[in-house]
Amino acid sequence: MDTTATLFLPPGGSTIAGEVDALFYFLVYASIVMFGIVLAGMIFFGLRYRHRQGDAAAPTAGISHNTKLELTWSIIPTILVVIVFFWGFNVYLKMNVVPKDAMEIKVTGQKWFWTFDYPEGANTVNELVIPAGKPVKLLMSSKDVIHSFFVPDFRVKMDVLPNRYTIVWFEAKREGTHNLFCTEFCGTGHSSMIGTVRVVPEREYAEWLETASNVGSDLAPEQYGERLFVSKACVTCHSLEGKSVVGPPLNGVFGKPVALTSGGTVIIDENYIRESILEPQASVVAGYQPVMPTYQGILKDREIDALVAYIKSLQ
Amino acid sequence: MNTIPEKNFLNATRGWKSWLFTLDHKRIGVLYLFSIMAAFLVGGVFAILIRLELLGPGRNLMEADTYNQVFTLHGAIMIFLFIIPSIPAALGNFLLPQMIGAKDVAFPRLNLASWWVYILGSIFAVISIAMGSVDTGWTFYTPYATETQTSVISMTLGVFILGFSSIFTGLNFIVTIHKMRLPGQTWFRMPLFVWGLYATAIIQVLATPVLGITMVLLILERVAGIGIFDPAMGGDPVLYQHFFWFYSHPAVYIMILPGMGIISELISTFSKKRIFGYTAIAYSSLAIAFISFLVWGHHMFVSGQSQLAATIFSFLTFLVGIPSGIKIFNWLATMYKGRITFETPMLYALSFLFLFTIGGLTGIFLGALAVDIHLHDTYFVVAHFHYVMVGGTVMAFLGGIHYWWPKIWGRMYSEFWAKIAAAFVFVGFNMTFFTQFILGSQGMPRRYYTYMDQYQPLHAFSSVGSWVMAVGFIIMGVYLFHSIKRGRPAGNNPWGALTLEWETTSPPPTENFVETPKFSHGPYDYDKNVPERTI
Ligand SMILES: [Cu+2]
Numbered sequence: 103m104d105t106t107a108t109l110f111l112p113p114g115g116s117t118i119a120g121e122v123d124a125l126f127y128f129l130v131y132a133s134i135v136m137f138g139i140v141l142a143g144m145i146f147f148g149l150r151y152r153h154r155q156g157d158a159a160a161p162t163a164g165i166s167h168n169t170k171l172e173l174t175w176s177i178i179p180t181i182l183v184v185i186v187f188f189w190g191f192n193v194y195l196k197m198n199v200v201p202k203d204a205m206e207i208k209v210t211g212q213k214w215f216w217t218f219d220y221p222e223g224a225n226t227v228n229e230l231v232i233p234a235g236k237p238v239k240l241l242m243s244s245k246d247v248i249h250s251f252f253v254p255d256f257r258v259k260m261d262v263l264p265n266r267y268t269i270v271w272f273e274a275k276r277e278g279t280h281n282l283f284c285t286e287f288c289g290t291g292h293s294s295m296i297g298t299v300r301v302v303p304e305r306e307y308a309e310w311l312e313t314a315s316n317v318g319s320d321l322a323p324e325q326y327g328e329r330l331f332v333s334k335a336c337v338t339c340h341s342l343e344g345k346s347v348v349g350p351p352l353n354g355v356f357g358k359p360v361a362l363t364s365g366g367t368v369i370i371d372e373n374y375i376r377e378s379i380l381e382p383q384a385s386v387v388a389g390y391q392p393v394m395p396t397y398q399g400i401l402k403d404r405e406i407d408a409l410v411a412y413i414k415s416l417q
Numbered sequence: 418m419n420t421i422p423e424k425n426f427l428n429a430t431r432g433w434k435s436w437l438f439t440l441d442h443k444r445i446g447v448l449y450l451f452s453i454m455a456a457f458l459v460g461g462v463f464a465i466l467i468r469l470e471l472l473g474p475g476r477n478l479m480e481a482d483t484y485n486q487v488f489t490l491h492g493a494i495m496i497f498l499f500i501i502p503s504i505p506a507a508l509g510n511f512l513l514p515q516m517i518g519a520k521d522v523a524f525p526r527l528n529l530a531s532w533w534v535y536i537l538g539s540i541f542a543v544i545s546i547a548m549g550s551v552d553t554g555w556t557f558y559t560p561y562a563t564e565t566q567t568s569v570i571s572m573t574l575g576v577f578i579l580g581f582s583s584i585f586t587g588l589n590f591i592v593t594i595h596k597m598r599l600p601g602q603t604w605f606r607m608p609l610f611v612w613g614l615y616a617t618a619i620i621q622v623l624a625t626p627v628l629g630i631t632m633v634l635l636i637l638e639r640v641a642g643i644g645i646f647d648p649a650m651g652g653d654p655v656l657y658q659h660f661f662w663f664y665s666h667p668a669v670y671i672m673i674l675p676g677m678g679i680i681s682e683l684i685s686t687f688s689k690k691r692i693f694g695y696t697a698i699a700y701s702s703l704a705i706a707f708i709s710f711l712v713w714g715h716h717m718f719v720s721g722q723s724q725l726a727a728t729i730f731s732f733l734t735f736l737v738g739i740p741s742g743i744k745i746f747n748w749l750a751t752m753y754k755g756r757i758t759f760e761t762p763m764l765y766a767l768s769f770l771f772l773f774t775i776g777g778l779t780g781i782f783l784g785a786l787a788v789d790i791h792l793h794d795t796y797f798v799v800a801h802f803h804y805v806m807v808g809g810t811v812m813a814f815l816g817g818i819h820y821w822w823p824k825i826w827g828r829m830y831s832e833f834w835a836k837i838a839a840a841f842v843f844v845g846f847n848m849t850f851f852t853q854f855i856l857g858s859q860g861m862p863r864r865y866y867t868y869m870d871q872y873q874p875l876h877a878f879s880s881v882g883s884w885v886m887a888v889g890f891i892i893m894g895v896y897l898f899h900s901i902k903r904g905r906p907a908g909n910n911p912w913g914a915l916t917l918e919w920e921t922t923s924p925p926p927t928e929n930f931v932e933t934p935k936f937s938h939g940p941y942d943y944d945k946n947v948p949e950r951t952i
Contacts, residue, residue, distance in 0.1 A: 110858040133778040140774045147752035163754045164944025167694045175746045183735040190785030247561040254860025257791040261720050265648030268721045285794040285862040287554050290481050293865035
């Protein structure tokens with residue numbers, strides 16, 4: 103069962119969480135004791151030896167040191183921290199040894215969203231769906247700057263780098279949803295680079311995977327596009343109410359001319375939208391930064407078609 | 418009735434040139450003091466802006482991009498322009514020669530150069546603000562720092578230049594301490610503040626060049642496209658982190674060691690007690706200085722460095738904690754059987770003990786591998802380093818300022834207002850930052866412009882704390898500046914302390930001492946009948 107939230111920690115949703123929490127709370131209590139000793143010393147000495155009116159200004163006791171006492175207060179803390187070191191190391195090892203039967207999901211971080219690719223072909227944006235009670239291994243990399251994958255409820259975190267793979271694994275204990283944060287500063291949208299981890303029972307997972315691997319087949323292109331617009335994170339940068347967010351609004355733009363930074367204008371048509379999605383840097387809209395990520399390799403043709411149809415329908 | 422000596426270093430010569438080109442270490446110390454106070458004010462305004470923006474989720478005051486610049490500037494200014502030079506360059510400059518009975522530092526011209534270089538570096542930092550600012554965080558992590566459109570070059574160039582000012586000061590202090598002590602003042606008869614400065618100087622000289630080189634490499638990458646850190650050009654971003662922390666972890670001790678030195682002076686003076694475990698404190702400063710070079714990897718437990726490296730760094734991190742712990746017990750033991758008074762400097766020393774202990778203990782959390790994985794890059798870390806840097810260094814600095822203020826100006830501030838301000842700062846600080854421990858362990862990441870609703874109550878409470886602290890600092894600014902001209906004359910030794918600087922007049926003459934001082938008693942001989950004590 104998940105551990106419940108406490109003053110300091112969110113509920114623990116993974117198999118490792120309990121072990122991290124045990125050490126965390128050991129440290130909390132040990133710190134309270136140590137701090138208590140220091141505070142008590144300050145208060146007691148402060149009251150007991152405070153200068154009182156009329157005290158003679160005579161020399162005070164010349165205690166220069168006391169070897170036994172000093173050894174005691176050096177050795178006891180040393181023993182304590184060595185224990186904490188081994189304890190922390192032990193749990194860290196478990197965090198790093200990936201079980202052989204772990205299922206693997208590819209994670210890509212980029213400004214400012216997460217993509218999850220399942221070996222079965224499904225892919226999702228900002229929502230990681232996993233079965234309860236099965237170890238999951240994430241193979242992670244970044245398309246631009248460094249990001250960091252952090253699920254507080256699971257007590258796991260790992261940087262996501264542009265030039266190598268990093269790995270994190272966990273086993274969720276039961277169904278529920280958990281926040282996923284980016285914890286390495288990555289620019290304008292850093293604090294909205296948030297996703298969810300949805301843990302579902304194993305059978306439900308299999309069904310989900312089945313549909314997710316061929317979603318949309320039963321929807322009209324516009325409807326499917328509308329969904330993709332949200333699930334592929336287009337909404338984080340494009341408003342549909344005419345406001346400019348990170349990128350230009352996309353309502354009522356189809357068929358209209360748009361000015362580019364390179365000078366010149368183009369008419370927004372199907373090909374232009376397709377190019378904007380696959381090669382966003384090829385023609386950049388005047389007044390905007392070239393920060394739109396490419397969706398090359400993320401979106402399938404069918405999905406691009408649906409998005410084009412959807413944007414077209416927004417008149 | 419105390420009087421101000423007719424001729425002293427403040428009025429020895431007149432005119433702005435006599436200040437800006439002075440070779441007197443005391444005047445250079447005062448120049449530094451005003452410079453860092455200005456930096457503190459600017460950094461503080463940015464801090465208040467951050468807390469205002471975080472009062473609630475979403476946009477309150479500024480856009481995300483502006484917010485990212487504001488927290489970067491808060492960090493960069495507070496670290497490079499304020500806290501690193503604060504104690505060594507301002508108080509250290511003013512006091513070091515007096516404490517060892519010298520007329521000046523070993524290289525007065527180098528000393529002046531250090532201040533000018535500091536000003537030059539600060540100008541570059543300010544230019545970067547004017548040119549559209551920096552949004553990388555004070556750590557300038559690559560490849561973000563290579564790609565961002567903001568003026569990283571000007572800022573990193575500023576940091577590079579500031580490094581030299583720090584190196585100059587360190588070099589000067591090392592030679593001064595070796596060569597210019599009064600006959601009779603052996604190493605183990607020096608005040609512990611001098612030991613603190615010495616250990617600090619070693620780190621300044623050995624570590625700062627690495628930061629300089631790193632900044633130059635970053636600039637080369639941006640300007641010339643030479644791939645060092647950016648993988649798009651064939652570089653390695655984690656290499657940057659190793660370089661950066663190789664300096665920036667020892668830099669934490671550049672900030673805290675001189676503060677610990679001040680605390681030794683304050684606790685002993687206001688307890689009128691020989692310092693407990695002098696040798697242990699002196700050696701632990703050196704031990705900290707050396708081990709501090711071997712722990713940088715604890716900033717990188719989730720960076721992708723090898724697990725073996727992480728394990729070794731974790732172990733060494735615990736080792737460096739122990740000497741700091743020992744010092745805390747030594748200070749406590751110094752109070753035992755003392756004759757304790759609670760003037761403002763002592764209040765700051767006690768605040769230091771209180772806050773720095775919390776800062777140190779929470780450091781143990783972050784050193785423990787498994788726990789750090791959860792806490793890294795959350796508000797827990799933000800809270801931890803503010804407890805160490807503000808609860809530690811700034812409290813020590815404020816204690817030092819209040820302690821030596823009458824020596825610098827010859828006049829005393831209002832004790833009443835000083836106590837009120839100290840209370841505001843202490844309470845406000847804990848409100849602001851203790852909440853952040855809980856925010857962080859609950860999962861709130863740092864450097865977030867907006868956040869989930871569940872974190873709002875604690876964020877709002879923290880923001881209110883920042884206002885309480887601000888009130889404390891405003892009161893402090895008013896009574897301190899008021900006292901420069903209006904305070905009542907303080908006398909040579911208002912606290913009855915035994916270190917050498919209290920044997921000269923307040924303010925001291927340009928040559929520091931009217932007659933060459935003689936070493937007649939140790940800095941902490943409160944167990945002996947020392948005639949000077951009654952001055
Ligand atoms: Cu990110």
